[in-house]
Amino acid sequence: MIPVIGGLALNLALGLAIIAIIFNVLYLRSGDGRLFLSGQRAALAVSLLSIFATIILTQLLMTSNFDVDYVAHYTSQETPLIYKFTALWAGQSGSLLFWLFILSLYAIIAILQNQRSQLKLMPWVMIVLVTVQLFFLILVNFITNPFAPTETDFVIANGLGLNPLLQNATMAIHPPMLYLGFVGFTVPFAFSIAAMAQRDMNALWMRTVRQWLLFVWLMLSIGVMLGGWWAYQELGWGGYWAWDPVENASFMPWLAGTALLHSVMIQEKKDMLKVWNMVLIIITFTLCIFGTFLTRSGIMSSVHSFTASSLGPIFLGFVFFILVVSFGLMSQRMQLLRSKKRIESFSSRESGFLFNNVVFIVMCFAVLWGTLFPVISEAVRGTKITVGAPFFNQINIPIGLVLLCLTGIGPLLVWRKTSKQSFIRNFTTPVIAGLVMALVLYIINIRGYVLISFSLSVFVLTTISLEFARGIRSRITVHKENPLTAFWRLLRKNRSRYGGYIVHVGIVFMFIGFTGHAFDIEKEFGLKKDETNHLGGYTFVLQNIREEERPNHYAWIADLHVSDASGKEIVMLHPEKRIYFHRNPDPERRQPHSELDIYSTMKQDIYSIFNSVDLENGVAYLKIMINPLVNWVWFGGFIFVLGTLVALWPPKKEKL
C-alpha cells in the first residue's frame, strides 16, 4: 500500500506542477489575485507532495521493503541502519527524487520568505522553480520511478545491499551537501529570470540572491571538500582529487559560482557588470544541471557515475532549453542590463574582481574542455581519447597560481582607483616576504611550481595579516580598544570583508597542502609476521594478521607497528582487507574492499593500504604512502568554512 501512495504523491505533484505554471501565467495576464493565490498554493503543494514521496521512500528503505525494486537493489537485511538511510541517494531514481526533495525544500523557503517582499517577481520565480521541479517529476514518474515494484514472481527475502565504497560516514554527508549546493543555485537562477522577465533590475532582488548564493556556495564547497576527503579515506589511491569527470562536474559550478560571488559585489556596490552577472548565474545553474547529466547519462567512465541510462538525451535537452530561454530573454533585455558606469582605473578593486572572474571562467572552461574532450573525440573521430590528471594539472596549476596571487593582490586594491603611493606602501612588505621565501627555497634546491606556490602563499598570508594588523591598530587608535576587543569588533562590524579574508587564508592553507603532493613517496611490499620494511625513515613491522566476522562483511586486519629512525614507536596501524556480502552463496556477488588506516599529522600522513592476503603463507601485501602536508588541505577547508560563516552571519539591523 505504502509504495502505491508514494507513486501517487509523485503523480499528483506532476499534475499540480502544470497547474501551478498555468495559474501563475494566467495571473500575469489578468492580474486576478485569486489566480496568484491558487498558483502559489499549487506550487507549495508540488513541493509538499515531493517531500512526502521522499519520506515514504526513506521509510521503505529503513523497513527493508523488498517489494520495491529500488529498496531491493540498494539495501539488504544486513545493511546498517544509517546506510539504509543513505541508500536514498545511492541509486539513480532515489538520487533524482532526492534532488527533487531538496529543490522542494528550497522552493518552500523561497516562496514563503519572499511572498510579501518580492511580489512583483514571485509569479515568475514560481514558474521557473516549478518548471525545474516538473522536469525532475517527469523523470521520476516516467523514466526511473523509485516506487517501481520488484519484477519477480517470488518473495524476495533479502536485497543486494549497498556498494561497500558507499558504506562510509563521509558518504552520509558528502552527497547531501553537494546536492544542497547544486540544487540551491536554482533559486538565484529563478530570481534572475524573473527580474529579466519583469524588467526589474533594482538592487532589492540582488540582496535576496546574494545571501542565497553565499549559502549554496558554502554547501557546494563543503560537498566538494568532503568528496575529496571521502576519496582520500576510502578509495585507497592516496589522493583526494583525480580530475575524474564527476569530480569535475561538481568543480565547474563551484568555479563559476565563485566568480559570481565576487562579481555580484560590484553590481551591488557599483551597479555595474549586470550583463556579466546574468551570464554567470545562467552558466552556474546550467553547469549544475549539466553536472547532473554527466553523472546520470553514463557517457563518462567514473567511479562515481551511475550506469548508462536513457536519461542522457533528456538532460541534454533540458540544458539546451535552459540556455535558449535564458540567453533569448537576456538578449531581449540587453538595454536594461547595460550599465552606464565604467571601470575608472586598471588598479581598482573593480578591475581586480573582473580579472579574477576572467581567470575563474578560463579555468572552468579548461576543465569543461578536458572533461568533454573524450566524448567529442569519440563523436568526431570515432576514437575515445582519455584525458587524465596530467592534462588538467598542466593547465590548471598555472591558472590556480594566478588565482592565488590575485587572492593577495585583491585586498590591497580600493574601489575606483588605488594610488601609486599606497600601492607601493601596501605591497612592499608582502612582496619582500614572498621573495625571501623564494630565496630560501631556491637555496635548499626547491624549484618550479613548488617554489612559486610556497612563495605566493607567504605573499598572500602577509597581505592578509597586514590587513588585519592595520585594522586592529586603527581601532586601537580611534576607539581606544585593547587588541583582542579591537580584533573582535573589527570582525563583527565588517563581517563580509574580514570573513572573505579568512576564506582566503583557508585557500592559502589548502594550496600549501596541494603543493605537498610534489613530495609524495610510496612503496608496495609483502610482510610475514614479525618481518620489517622501510620507507621515508620509518620502519614497518607486521605484528599480526587477525580475522573478524562482522554483520555485513568479513575482515582480515593487519596490525602494523610503525617506528621512526630512532626506533621510537610512532603508531600502530590497522588496515583491513574486507569481503562484503561474504555470506552470499554466489561468489560473484561477494565484494572485496580495502579499508585504509592513516596516521595524520600536520607534517605528513602515513597512509596504509591492505592490498591482499595470502592465507596459506601468512603474507599481508601492503602499500604504504608518505603524503606530506595533506592535513593542511583539510585544515584549510575548516578555515574556509569558518570564514564563509563569518561572512554569512546576518548583521544587526542597520539604522537608516
Add this chain to the structure above:
Amino acid sequence: MISMLVSFLIFCVVAAFVIQPLFLEQIPEIVDTESSSAVLKQRKKILYRQIKELDMDYHLGNIQDEDYRHARDDLKKEVSAILMLLNK
C-alpha cells in the same frame, strides 16, 4: 482498497487547498510591500556602507587624502540625491 481510499483522501485535501482561493468572492489585492521607495532605501543603505568602507580604507592607509576626499564627496552627492527623492 485502503490504498485507494488514502489516495482519494490525499487528492481531495490537495485539490481543496489549491482551488479554495478561486472561490473567494472578493478579489484579493496583491500589494508589493517593497515599492520604489524601498529600492531607494536599499540603495541608500549600500551607499552608507560604501562610505563606511571608504573611511575604513582611509584609516588603514589604503587610500590617499585627495582620492579619499574626492571619492567621499561623490558618494555623499549620490546619497543626497537619494535623500531628496525619498523626502519628496
